[in-house]
Amino acid sequence: MEITRQLRRDRINKRGFAPIHFTICWAGNRLRIGSGEVVRPEHWDEESHKVKAVKGSYYNQINPKLAAIEEAAETALYTAEQAHRLLSEEALRQALEPVLKPGKASATEATAPAAPLQQSLGFFQLMEQWIQESARKLHPTTFRPMAKTSLAGLKATKARFEQFSATKKVPLTLQGMDNAFYMAFREYMMDELGQETNTFGKHIARLRTFLAWCEEQDLPVNRRYRKFAVPKVYVGVDALTEHELRRIQRLDFSSEEVQKRLLEIHKATHSKANSDQMPNYQAWAAHVRLARDKFLECAYTGLRISDAERLAWHHVKGQMIHLKAGKTQRECYIPFYDDSLFHLVALANAYEHRSHDDLLLPTCYRVNEFLKIVQQLAGITRLNLTTKLGRKTFVTLKLYQGVPTRSIMQATGHTTESSFNHYVGVDTISLLEQFMRRSPNAA
Template sequence: MKITRQLRLDALAADGTAPIQLTITWEGNRLRVGTGAVVRPEHWDEKAQEVKVLKGTPHDSINPRLNRATEAAGEAQTKATKQGRRLPKEELKAAVEAALTLAPVAEAAPAPAEATGFDALFRRWIPEHSRRPRAGTGRPLTPTAVAGLEATRARLAQYAQARGIALRPETMDLTFYQDFRVYATEELEQSVNTFGKHIDRLKSFLAWYEDELDLPAHRHYRKFVAPRQRGRVDALTEDELRRMAALDFRDADTRTRLLELRGQVRAQTNRREEWSAERWMEHVELARDKFLECCFTGLRISDANRAAWKHVHGQMLVLEGTAKTGVTVYIPFYDDDLFKPVALANRYEHRSPNDLLVPECYRANEFLRLVQQLAGVSRLKLTTKIGRKTFVTLKLYQGVAARLVMQATGHQTEEAFNHYVGIDELRLLEEFMRKSARRRAA
């Protein structure tokens, strides 16, 4: 699903304001919805697709309304996907319009900390923290990062409710830290990395509490450790990637096998697909191609779903404002013996909505389970995220310097980048043996 916001300058009113419109594309459909909000053109940020956060603009009432509508559309799509059905246009429109008709959300007015609960303060901090320009990009937090802040706020509120306590910054000592760790990692069985992210965000909040509100937080919070645990990274080997790319969906044996798998899925899930067998097989092929796009470019699926020919400049794919970090990525766009992004995109040129390199794929991860069976890949569970990890791992094995791969993936630190590096054990062994043989010969 792709959601964009436009200021309709063609409908400029006599008072100098223009209406804001939402355009939503999903599963080959398009829906335009008027938001009921208007703004002056000079107050509209075309790049960020929101009202400029400046004194005198109605950003505090309009932007939250636009965000609610975006979230409502995403939730409607997620609900339909979980139920194994396509999202009807009428249902999506109703969900978006319901979100738009809610009363506008204004920023909380500053209040003394003594009269404001911890959760309310955290809610107040989120928009302030989100608008601050990030180091390196100069841009505010992405919607994905803001959602992470909200997740931490909700987790802390659940912890306080479970323990029957009121959270207060001045009492958040090492005892609190240890108990919150037990709650998150042992009682809720969340990963160590998820707990670490909560701690990072909490420390940022407590620093704001001290510095901006000039109120005391417990000094122990500076000792809170945000742990990170690196497990084995799954990525396709070169041979597996070649097998995946070599699948011929026009081949009679492949089609027969695919129809058999379709029957097995229907028997196991008791789901009746609304698509014909032919269209269903075309969608399995699209899932394979969407996965290959992630393998060949290193893009996250959210960014792959908006990568279009307009972003191609010669032999370089340049995508600004990536979904998670907001950085610009520079991806090689040429074919070699293994990575073939150009040939892949050429198959869909002039056939893809919005001129995307590869069309958006509905239920991609679900269909990838069938693709991996066709390709004989059984050692891992195939998801679009494996595509990004495969790009990183195999580019390094090709001999590309890590700092150059990071420019393509948008990673800003080596620590974050290393979490995406997988191991081709056979290739690793061959390299060690080859270098050892060379030393003996010398």
Template structure:
């Protein structure tokens, strides 16, 4: 059975169009269903003929454009003939893919995203953590809703993924999904990972992210002042479990370890350093980078306090860390008891180490970056922007020097 098709060249009006040439698209239609392809050419609306679907005029540029469109029409006819000879089903999409020389295999955005997540799931515990997979699954859900809302489809061909797609998805996440800017940046980053895969495997010829510029403003890192930290340290706590959480939080304030890293910290990772003092020599779970941290006295006191704890002795760990959910729940109790207004979480301890404990006391930012296990010192520089106390101390020292020079 012969399946016929229709071909139409038309001008597609861009969003926020005001004036000037419009992109030319070709629409292939088979049995009521259509597929579109950009011809990578433009034409002025006042010169375009809606009957002939060509540009009017006798200019060389017009003749060249119309000749180009005639050639595309011939190439589509050849693609249609090839499908017939191969006795393959002719649809708008199969004809489009044959025309584009895709060997009848077309790729869908959500299909590729799902394949990525399935591969990630197979690597849990080896290369990825469950929370990472959870984030990508949530990201996939938002992308599904966006495509369904905007395009009224269950999935979309990968070649539809262009700058406009990304820009509108960014807007959707902020406006419709009510995501915070930092969350939007994370989901866009997930999509970019899929795009990079498509670029490397030649599924995409051009990078749709080349013109996209995220508008994320770096949030200032919140942290505890020394006075607030001292308040937590000296607070009398009746509950042994809450006291244990407080101690581990304080330990992280003086070491910069994240929850994941302090939980896995083993006793054999506490070793003599280059200066003969006790150091933490560990590898960050998140980035797998080396982290070497000289232990300060408050941290050493806490290690000594829990050295005989049954869990620490049995498992060879430094501290008896509870689940993240329980730890953060107890931290809220501690914050209330100590009149701490900040949202007391384990990551706040890491911020406090970077600011109050180290940078404010004159530790060079390069050393802080190394101890935190940052891959890029720019990440550490975000902390340096919030240390007014350090600036004040530096300026006081400068005033003293200048005053002595005047005298």
């Protein structure tokens, strides 16, 4: 899904305000819709497509609403894909309605000041309030709410501490956050449950954030929690090797062998009982090929699938791609040339006259579902093929090509090496070859 914002300068009203409109493109569909917000043209940032943070622009009210509209559209598409159906224009309009025209009751709830926290609330009641507030809070840079996966992590931490309290029959309190609690929870997690160090560290990190929030509410918190260590062990990640990536590249969908296997998979996965609803084989096979190419797009650029789906020719500036990441709003500078392994230009040229809305590649719905078929065709069993694996493959193989870490981080949009390292895998074969090349006694 590609979502863009436009300031309609051609519709400036008598007071000098112009309306803000959205254009939403997905799966060959396009919807143009007004946001219900207006702004003076001098207060509109053409580069970031949001209201400038200047006095009198009401950016604190308008920008969060614009972000909420985008979030509602993306959620509607995600929900439709999870239900294995295409998102219709009418369904999208209905999904956006509560954000575009909130009812009086919801508007009252949104503007009502938060009720003061009572010290009489229990530990887990306070944690629930913290989770709810975290879910409503917008990121100060992107104006987006917390990701669903991050919110699920907070809920998982609350559930884990509830389990610990019930199992050990120890009530948790803000005043009880001391070293004795820390050691007891560590033993429970790592010795009794056999959890990894990083899992224990994640729960402690979230606990520290929660207790800091409690302090901001002027609640009596044992300050010893600030000394809670957050252990973290780098374990590496999975990424395709150069050999595995080439196997995916070399899949020839016009060959008799691949066509035969595709037909077998199609027959096996689509019951004859539902033959009336069986998707056309040629269209289905073409979508498998598009899923392969969409994966390669992620592997060649290091982009998240959400950004790869909106990557267009107007982002290409000579031999570089300039794209602002949707999740972090950070600029990504990605090489746009072909070498012996990364063939982004050739891939884009193959779709130049077949893609819609100037996109490098067409939108590919349910891409990870179709990548399971690509994985079978390529004979890859070591790991599961997903678009996220493409991003990790880009990072890992670029490092093995000798590209400096900082240069790769400029392509992926990472600002810290600690977050960047979560995308670095280990190709043991390439690693051994590098050691042997540098060894004077190597045979």
